[in-house]
Amino acid sequence: MDDTGATLMPVWRANLALLTRQVGAATRLARMMTFSESYMKLILSGQRAFSGEFVRGVEAVTGLPEGWMDVPHRTDEVPPAARESIDNERPHARFRGTAHPVRKPPVLRAEPIFGQTAPARRDDAAAGADSHRRMAGVRKMRDLAVQDVRKLERYLSVPPVEPSVMRARVEDVIAAAEPDESVCADLAGRLEQIEKHRELLLRHVTKLHALLARLGEE
Structure with a gap:
């Protein structure tokens, strides 16, 4: 994270908490930003840093003005358009x-001596390290998403009410x-x-889990 991000992080986090203060706002903003609810909550709780890009x-x-997040605000200073966007989950x-912070590049660089060309091997190693860090970040986000998908899959597989029991009780009501x-x-x-769409939804969730599990492993 660069010096600007480190300085503004408390302000950013306070304004983010301001935007998500209402019940359910964190979940809606997470979906608008294409992040999982659990990852957004880690950001809001201070367990994850985030970047200026985020x-x-x-x-x-x-729909907030650019730079709005860089200045401390009160609750009544949140623009109505931004509040309405979050409330209705309508992204602009x-x-x-x-969301991952970008590491500050090193200030000192090795310079070639005696007019020699600097070897490209060091740049290749840095690029490989950056790629490795990026893929590690992708895998962390993927694992959070997979956890949510697996919870839904288990819920659909073992619903709180057995469909056959529900059908029998409804049929009893019809008969009476x-x-x-x-x-x-x-x-x-x-x-x-209900039974048909539950089975269809379960197949979609199972396929989603299989596709997510392969991401970040290439």
Whole structure:
């Protein structure tokens, strides 16, 4: 992280907390920024640092003026348009960057002597190290996303109410109430759609988990 980021980090974090103070705002902003809710909460709790690129992304996505996050604000100073954007989860732009801080480049560099050309091997090693750090960051974000997907997969696989039990109880109500044929058909059709869409959703979630698990391993 550069000196500017280190200096502004407390202000950035305070303004981010200001934007997400309302119930559910952190989750909505996370989705608007294409981050997981758990990763956003780590940022808000101070367990993860973030970059100036992320801060500019928050401004763009919520419609805040550029540089707004760099100055301390009060709750009543949040622009209504930005509050409405978060409340309704309507981003003004698409964020394609990263939240990970960029390390400050070294001040001193080795210079070639006696007119020799500096070997490119050192640059290649630095590029390899940067690539390794980037992929490590990708894997961390991927693991957080995989955890959320697996929770949903387990929930769909073992729902709090067994579908067969729910169907039996609904059928008991139909038998006792004796509704007309159109209502019976409507109830039966909705039971069928619930079971069918649950199975379809579970297949999509399982496929999503398989695709996510491969990201960051290349």
